[in-house]
Amino acid sequence: MEHRFRTSRLTRGNVVFPTEMVVTDRLVTRIKPSLVGRVEESISLRQVSSVTVSHGALFADVTVHSSGGTDPLRSHGLTNAEARRLKHLIEELQSNILTAGVADLSGLRPCPRCAETIKVAARVCKHCGADIPIELTEEAASDAASGAGALAAAAPAARDDEDWTWS
Numbered sequence: 001m002e003h004r005f006r007t008s009r010l011t012r013g014n015v016v017f018p019t020e021m022v023v024t025d026r027l028v029t030r031i032k033p034s035l036v037g038r039v040e041e042s043i044s045l046r047q048v049s050s051v052t053v054s055h056g057a058l059f060a061d062v063t064v065h066s067s068g069g070t071d072p073l074r075s076h077g078l079t080n081a082e083a084r085r086l087k088h089l090i091e092e093l094q095s096n097i098l099t100a101g102v103a104d105l106s107g108l109r110p111c112p113r114c115a116e117t118i119k120v121a122a123r124v125c126k127h128c129g130a131d132i133p134i135e136l137t138e139e140a141a142s143d144a145a146s147g148a149g150a151l152a153a154a155a156p157a158a159r160d161d162e163d164w165t166w167s
């Protein structure tokens, strides 16, 4: 997961090498390209203490403050809408960290028993200890329910046996 926010070339300091703000599920990074390479400064998402946006007529100044003692990341030249989106994104990811322990919720789902957030691939819930039914079981159940006759039901079962023998 990576979100990029590029400043406008129309703004001061961004004409040739526009500054970029990049947000991942771990870091907020300010990338300033230059002739001799590029300068990257990052703040861990968990250490962002606040995001302030100062709106102008068209463009905004964004400051990402750190609680970790590092300098804030300053960006000049995002559009007002992009600046607002950047602030909301960081706040949303931080709230995910508080409630679910991670910023990126895409690999997660609620436990069917206790509704706490667990990984999609989890077989056992880390909160309530429930065994998570694997999807194959559900498929087999619905196949059996929709099966027309005994023959139809027996055929897939025989294939399953063969799989077990050879695997």
Ligand SMILES: [Zn+2]
Pocket: 111, 112, 113, 114, 115, 116, 125, 126, 127, 128, 129, 130
């Ligand atoms: Zn659970």
